[in-house]
Amino acid sequence: MTHPRRTPPHLATPTLERVAPDGHAEFYATVTANFMEADAAGREQLDREQFGTARKLGFRVDGRWVATFDSVHRTMAVPGGQLDVAAITAVTVAGSYRRRGLLTQMMRTALLECPEPAALLWASEPSIYGRFGFGEATTRLRVTGRAPEMAFLPEIDLGTGSVDVLPAAEWLALVAPLRERLRAQRPGWLDRDEGWWRWSCSDPAEWRDGALPLQHAAHFDAAGTVTGYALYSTHAVQQPHGPDGEVRIRELVAADSASYARLWRYLVDLDLMRRIRYPRGERDLPLRDMLASTSSITCEIADATYLRIIDLPTVLGARQYAADCDVAVSIGDPLIEANRGTWRIRVAERRAEVAPTTAPADLSLGIRELSAAYLGGVRLGQLQRAGRVTEHTEGAVGALSEALGWHRMPHCLDDF
Ligand SMILES: CC(C)(COP(=O)(O)OP(=O)(O)OC[C@H]1O[C@@H](n2cnc3c(N)ncnc32)[C@H](O)[C@@H]1OP(=O)(O)O)[C@@H](O)C(=O)NCCC(=O)NCCS
Incomplete structure (x- = not known):
């Protein structure tokens, strides 16, 4: 042969x-x-x-x-x-x-x-992509909890709705429009058509690691409207001292605090389950603030998506800003020449005007740092203290940092 x-x-x-x-x-x-x-x-x-x-x-x-x-x-x-x-x-x-x-x-x-005008990726190892101008724009919380200890504060309102597990197709028809409606409020979330939903709910037996197939839960409010959902699986484990099962949450999304609270209560209180795992929690996770004992959960910060600004004026023009500013910013870019140089970023009434300038720079940073700060999850001031942003005019980093901030932390639930 x-x-x-x-x-x-x-x-x-x-x-x-x-x-x-x-x-x-x-x-x-x-x-x-x-x-x-x-x-x-x-x-x-x-x-x-x-x-x-x-x-x-x-x-x-x-x-x-x-x-x-x-x-x-x-x-x-x-x-x-x-x-x-x-x-x-x-x-x-x-x-x-x-x-x-x-x-x-x-x-x-x-x-x-x-x-x-921009690229996004999940990195298998955080050290690979910085050299290409990708900045860590979203981070996540890897949440683990001991279910029997996760009592809520007495003032937490669970509303008067309920949670049910539905067949996948029925569930999807109810939750897809809800998620699309909520998407605009959460920087970092990606659009999902039918195919991307199939992708997000994909559940090959080889990936289950002992768990049962994915369950599709929806929260219905008092009027019977769907106001939240969870995608989760359960792994039943019997120990000599009793049941020790684990609830593995892939996604948990809710339109309001009562729906959010009731979805969590449903998952935490599942019989035979003692442990909770939610690897893709948002950085501003409300769960911790609902617990009577915050030590019943552990939240570990991990990297999530990395963003790379390719067309700087288009990308800066796509978002709104939290505060006015007017600064000249020197940008370094290892790959894309058009981004290099000094840009005047003038923010008024939430919108930015971005144009090349010959004025001396008020601050200098790399495209990686600007990409990291773009969604509002990382403060430029923090990167300055880390030695990655240089200020030439006093107050310039603070001004741009304020402008780039946002009231909700960026998050990504989408795998790709
Ligand atoms: C990561 C991977 C794609 C790198 O490919 P590669 O062709 O070896 O990368 P390059 O030769 O172009 O390396 C470019 C630079 O990145 C560095 N680099 C590459 N992979 C790295 C890693 N995993 N960690 C740290 N640095 C890395 C190289 O040392 C090199 O640095 P230098 O320019 O200072 O010498 C490859 O190792 C791989 O396929 N790994 C397994 C799959 C994987 O992790 N893919 C990433 C998915 S997010």
Whole structure:
């Protein structure tokens, strides 16, 4: 039996190529192999439906993929507005080809030809993407709780509604419009069409790690209107001392505090469950403020989505601002020349006018820092104290920091 010749990696010259319309399965198999993940049933089909092949690219050697990269258009809520973003995914390089610049070339190609004014990604490791101008724009709380200790303060109002678990299709018809309505209020949330809902509720058996299939819960208010939902699973565990099950919450969304409280009460009080896990909690999670004993939960801060401003004036023009300011800002950008230089950012009546200026800069920062601060989750003043923003005119960092702040922390529940 003869095998096709394989060029040893040190002698190979990988070539940057696009994926043909019929090449999805082969490309996807390389992504899962490079992520060192087992193929989950149905995921290839889902990826094909949601991402297609139009923007997939990568490096090939001897007709095989050795590096992969993909992105897709999404719309993200930003403070007081919406922003088109390229959601980047499937970034992988085969072990034999790592650290020879393949990721750098794929990222440069994708960012320079990106049709959206900004890019967004989840990083497998936080240290990878800063060099390309991505800033940590949303963070999350990994919440774990001991259910029997999670009593609420007596003044917490649960309303007079109720929670029910519904068949997936019935549930989706009720909660999708609610989430879309609430999306505008939460910077960082992405739009979801039917396909993205399928993606978000995808529940391959290989990923359950002992838990039962995903449950679709909805909260109905006193009038019977849906005002919240939770996506969760349960993992029943029996210990010698008794039941020790875990509730794993994937999403919990509510339109008002009573619906929010009742959804949590429903999950915390499930019989046989003793532990709660919610890995994607928002940074301004109200749950902690409802508890009689805050030590009944542990909240660990973790990174979430990283944002990269590509077209600076468009991106700054897409959001509203919390305070007026008028500053000249020197921007450094390792990749996109058009962003480099000094910009006058003048905010009045919540809107920014952004134009190049020859005036001396009041402050200097990198595109990574501006991208991190853009959704209002990170204060520029904090980055200044970390040594990542330099002030030339007293008060300039404070003024821009105030303007970029927002009353709700950015959050992302969407996986991609
Ligand atoms: C992460 C990954 C894509 C990097 O690809 P790569 O082709 O080796 O990256 P490059 O050679 O272009 O590296 C560019 C720079 O980033 C650095 N870098 C790359 N991966 C890094 C990592 N995981 N942690 C820290 N630094 C990293 C390199 O050291 C290099 O730095 P330098 O310019 O100072 O020398 C690759 O290691 C991989 O596929 N890992 C497994 C899958 C994964 O984690 N994907 C990311 C999904 S979010």
